[in-house]
Amino acid sequence: MPDSFPPPTWGPPFDERNLDALLSGHLADTPQALRQVADVLAALRAAPTPAELTGEAAARAEFRALADSLALGPDEAARTDGYPYAEVLSALALDGTGRPPARHRSIRRVRGAGPGGLPGGPTRPHRRRPRGRRLGRKGGVLMAAAGGALAVAVIALAVNMPGSAHRGGGSSAAGAPSARHTSGGTTPSQNVQAGSASPEPSIQATATHAARQTVSPSPTSSAQSEASKLCREFYAYFSHPRPHAWPAEQTLFRQIAGLAGDPSPFDVNSYCGPYVRDMFPHGLPPIPGYLQGLLSGPQNGTSNDQQGPANGGPGPGTMNGIPVNS
Amino acid sequence: MVGEEFAAQLAAAQGGSEDAFAVLWRDANPALVRYLRVVASEHAEDIAAETWVQVVRGLPRFSGDESAWRAWLFTTARRRLLDQVRLRKRHPAEPLDEISVAEEPRAAAAEEIAMDNLATEWAMELLSRLPEQQAEVIMLRVLAGLDTEVVADMLGRSPGAVRVAAHRGLRKLATLLSGAGVTL
Numbered sequence: 001m002p003d004s005f006p007p008p009t010w011g012p013p014f015d016e017r018n019l020d021a022l023l024s025g026h027l028a029d030t031p032q033a034l035r036q037v038a039d040v041l042a043a044l045r046a047a048p049t050p051a052e053l054t055g056e057a058a059a060r061a062e063f064r065a066l067a068d069s070l071a072l073g074p075d076e077a078a079r080t081d082g083y084p085y086a087e088v089l090s091a092l093a094l095d096g097t098g099r100p101p102a103r104h105r106s107i108r109r110v111r112g113a114g115p116g117g118l119p120g121g122p123t124r125p126h127r128r129r130p131r132g133r134r135l136g137r138k139g140g141v142l143m144a145a146a147g148g149a150l151a152v153a154v155i156a157l158a159v160n161m162p163g164s165a166h167r168g169g170g171s172s173a174a175g176a177p178s179a180r181h182t183s184g185g186t187t188p189s190q191n192v193q194a195g196s197a198s199p200e201p202s203i204q205a206t207a208t209h210a211a212r213q214t215v216s217p218s219p220t221s222s223a224q225s226e227a228s229k230l231c232r233e234f235y236a237y238f239s240h241p242r243p244h245a246w247p248a249e250q251t252l253f254r255q256i257a258g259l260a261g262d263p264s265p266f267d268v269n270s271y272c273g274p275y276v277r278d279m280f281p282h283g284l285p286p287i288p289g290y291l292q293g294l295l296s297g298p299q300n301g302t303s304n305d306q307q308g309p310a311n312g313g314p315g316p317g318t319m320n321g322i323p324v325n326s
Numbered sequence: 327m328v329g330e331e332f333a334a335q336l337a338a339a340q341g342g343s344e345d346a347f348a349v350l351w352r353d354a355n356p357a358l359v360r361y362l363r364v365v366a367s368e369h370a371e372d373i374a375a376e377t378w379v380q381v382v383r384g385l386p387r388f389s390g391d392e393s394a395w396r397a398w399l400f401t402t403a404r405r406r407l408l409d410q411v412r413l414r415k416r417h418p419a420e421p422l423d424e425i426s427v428a429e430e431p432r433a434a435a436a437e438e439i440a441m442d443n444l445a446t447e448w449a450m451e452l453l454s455r456l457p458e459q460q461a462e463v464i465m466l467r468v469l470a471g472l473d474t475e476v477v478a479d480m481l482g483r484s485p486g487a488v489r490v491a492a493h494r495g496l497r498k499l500a501t502l503l504s505g506a507g508v509t510l
Contacts, residue, residue, distance in 0.1 A: 019492070019493045019497075020489075023464070023492055023496070037499050037500050037503065039445075040453075040503070041449075043445040044360065052355060052356040052360070055371065056348060056355070059348075060351075063339075063347045063382050067342050
């Protein structure tokens with residue numbers, strides 16, 4: 001038997017492996033110095049208290065409400081296990097009607113996260129393009145179509161203009177293709193038949209220039225298309241609410257009212273109905289009171305207009321004396 | 327943790343089964359409330375309720391295992407918590423008239439419940455004495471059952487920093503306990 005004490009133990013009585021084991025819930029070989037810490041962590045993991053389960057009814061109600069609202073009414077017969085809730089919910093989510101408010105989208109994505117930005121969170125099948133770009137593309141197509149139609153109209157006018165045939169005939173008689181290129185009354189068929197090096201650029205340039213200067217749509221159709229565009233843009237804020245859209249929404253409302261001749265009171269739903277009916281098959285949404293009050297207020301466009309609802313979307317509050325959220 | 331049944335319960339909840347959703351809720355809510363009570367003591371229940379509203383809305387589109395589910399839940403809770411903090415900074419609440427403890431309404435079995443859960447309450451109280459980040463890391467690791475990498479992602483820190491914070495927190499906890507000379 002040794003007659004001396006064992007050597008003293010130096011350093012901390014536990015190491016990082018012990019701490020990792022504690023955090024992972026492995027309490028088997030916990031050192032004595034960490035026993036109390038292990039007890040604290042075990043107490044944290046203890047069975048739930050009644051107070052922690054009191055919110056179940058509210059959570060169930062929320063779940064039921066969502067399921068009911070998305071399963072087309074409170075028909076209990078439809079709420080069987082075989083009902084395709086997931087498909088219905090997904091379809092509505094894609095449609096943008098079941099999405100959470102947009103204020104959570106600016107948070108950094110985390111590793112292993114789905115497209116929704118949460119680790120393992122809801123996945124979004126596709127990302128919607130910004131509305132402005134989509135409209136821009138559509139507008140580009142419309143512009144191209146209108147330009148083409150105008151070019152055809154101008155060419156037809158040029159062909160039917162008195163004297164153009166005469167000039168064309170004259171130049172043809174002269175047999176000088178370069179002269180044809182510079183003459184304003186040249187027809188495409190003549191140029192092509194003449195086999196000049198580059199007849200088309202000349203024709204297109206002339207036609208486009210002429211179209212810009214001489215041809216314009218009738219005022220009625222222009223106003224209608226403008227009204228249609230403004231109305232669709234305005235109602236898009238209701239079908240896809242966006243934060244901080246308040247000023248743009250107001251501006252659009254005023255522009256539409258201006259097109260309608262600034263009537264007071266102005267029923268924007270009646271005015272825009274024909275243009276936006278396809279966006280709201282179940283009826284147009286009610287227009288918030290603060291917008292309706294814009295035209296009837298004492299000062300349109302005062303500093304009050306800069307105050308929007310706190311959440312950036314349409315909501316109750318005061319505007320020109322009408323209640324608004326601040 | 328729900329365990330092997332998790333996938334079936336999740337699928338049923340996504341299919342509209344309220345009972346399946348309740349199983350998920352009962353499993354996760356106590357941990358969620360405890361976490362929130364440590365990191366946001368006074369508004370824990372409100373934030374938990376908001377979190378579940380958000381989770382219910384996103385439930386049909388969720389995919390993943392139980393670990394991912396808990397990560398999603400606690401990440402959502404943390405975001406709601408940050409929203410609340412920002413909101414309260416912008417609109418600070420004014421306290422109402424003070425109500426003495428004796429005037430507070432109490433349930434009949436409040437004392438019994440309190441005695442039953444004394445250990446848990448005291449553990450949470452101890453955790454809340456730690457620096458905020460250390461307490462949060464320990465709660466996410468221990469209560470939510472998340473591993474270091476996921477916690478690091480949630481908090482926007484490196485896994486090494488998270489590990490160090492957790493270890494420091496545990497060491498501090500050990501110091502607190504040894505200094506107090508108490509046992510649970």
